Amino acid sequence: MPIYEYEPVNPHKTCKKCKGRFEIIQGIDEEPLTNCPWCGERVKKVISWCRAAIIETSGEHTQVTRKISEYEKEGMWSHAAELADTHSEKIGNHDMKMRALDNYKKAGYDAGTLEKHAKAKEDG
Ligand SMILES: [Zn+2]
Incomplete structure (x- = not known):
């Protein structure tokens, strides 16, 4: 029930x-x-559906967040960004998405580069 x-x-x-x-x-x-x-x-x-969703993934969420923090500590920004990006899509978390973008920036990507990257993929 x-x-x-x-x-x-x-x-x-x-x-x-x-x-x-x-x-x-x-x-x-x-x-x-x-x-x-x-x-x-x-x-x-x-x-209260968000609360239910968070409870469901909380174990995994903790693990992934910890892994991202580890990458960040070691300066592996692109790894941290990719993991945060994938995870944010999965759980629909805006903060996580911002963290991903932040890490992409630190990894040396900017918005323009990301766009070009997407375009190159389309062309290829
Ligand atoms: Zn009452």
């Missing part, structure tokens, strides 16, 4: 249970809650 996260619509009108956020187990075909089951004040569903 999936766990859904809710938060109060009006943070000043809550009970102890729905103050801040609360989680509730619901069947997949159950209607989403519109009111707190305990006090009846309005609540709304929090989209």
Whole structure:
């Protein structure tokens, strides 16, 4: 059964249970809650798919992040960039993408070079 996260619509009108956020187990075909089951004040569903995604890949994520840090420490910028780039695509993480671009720069690439590189690939 999936766990859904809710938060109060009006943070000043809550009970102890729905103050801040609360989680509730619901069947997949159950209607989403519109009111707190305990006090009846309005609540709304929090989209929490990113959290689930991060939990799923957290082990791998830690490993990859560590590897990137190692490359960075050794000044292997292009290795770090490629790894961060691939990983950012996989997990859809913007910070990781920025880290990749940063490492590409340090590796001596600039935006122009990257474009040329892409073009050369197309032509070839
Ligand atoms: Zn409540």
